[in-house]
Amino acid sequence: MRAALVTEYRKLVTTRLWWILLLAMVAYMAFLAALLAWGVSEGGGMSSTGQGGGDDLVLTPEAVTRSVYTIAVTFGYVFPLVVGALTYPAELRHQTLTPTFLAEPRRTVVLVAKLVSGAGLGLVFGVAGTAAAAGAGATVLSLLGHPTFLDAASTWRTLALSAVALALWAFVGVALGTVLTNQVAVVVVVLAFTQFVEPVLRFTLSLTSWGTGVASYLPGAAGEAVSGGSFYSESGLGELLPWWQGLLVLLGYGALFAVVGRFTRVRQDVT
Numbered sequence: 001m002r003a004a005l006v007t008e009y010r011k012l013v014t015t016r017l018w019w020i021l022l023l024a025m026v027a028y029m030a031f032l033a034a035l036l037a038w039g040v041s042e043g044g045g046m047s048s049t050g051q052g053g054g055d056d057l058v059l060t061p062e063a064v065t066r067s068v069y070t071i072a073v074t075f076g077y078v079f080p081l082v083v084g085a086l087t088y089p090a091e092l093r094h095q096t097l098t099p100t101f102l103a104e105p106r107r108t109v110v111l112v113a114k115l116v117s118g119a120g121l122g123l124v125f126g127v128a129g130t131a132a133a134a135g136a137g138a139t140v141l142s143l144l145g146h147p148t149f150l151d152a153a154s155t156w157r158t159l160a161l162s163a164v165a166l167a168l169w170a171f172v173g174v175a176l177g178t179v180l181t182n183q184v185a186v187v188v189v190v191l192a193f194t195q196f197v198e199p200v201l202r203f204t205l206s207l208t209s210w211g212t213g214v215a216s217y218l219p220g221a222a223g224e225a226v227s228g229g230s231f232y233s234e235s236g237l238g239e240l241l242p243w244w245q246g247l248l249v250l251l252g253y254g255a256l257f258a259v260v261g262r263f264t265r266v267r268q269d270v271t
Helices: 002-013 017-042 061-069 071-075 078-085 087-094 097-103 107-143 153-177 183-206 211-215 219-227 243-262
Strands: none
Touching (some): 002 097, 017 107, 061 071, 061 107, 071 107, 071 153, 078 087, 078 107, 153 219
């Protein structure tokens, strides 16, 4: 297993795709966090006590954390998801699976190694994306004369869980890539679902009395639940599960895809 983990890790980090997407994610999350921090602070009052009057927008430390500092979990999870999803299809495309299976004929071991190494790289994305969002958001809040709440333990807990959530997205991506093994198809499916299908579905379900509970089990909502909140939940688009339930749901999606992939695509002969 150790040799398989080292092999899969080297395959990931010796390509250019991961660091290109990492830089794109850092820049994008910093921009969104700065923009959102400006928007929530200029859109109304802020109070570290959570008390205000009139129609002012009053942000408690928890609200700031959920709406600004978790922006990477809300909008940036597509980056580690894509990196993970392309792992197995890329090997099929470039025919590097043949020597991999010759060196390690136990395909379950290879699959587990891919999942673990993918989650490890996803954690790098999680730390970088969360740090970029928190850094940019806190800078804007500070420049505008508002508290950043970075001295609160709950804030750092949320930041840590955000990084974990993004690592889980890479895990889900690797598993999904074993089911959809065409590079173009898996990217199209990922982008369509994350950028259109789930947001529309969550909004639609939030309009019904029974749909809120269902929406909380969607993948994106589960990822946001791990971090403890998000821009969507602060906007009133449904409620989120407790963080540990969100973690289990997201792990469940990954495990389901991995099992399906193991007994379908991964078991097929390669050339």
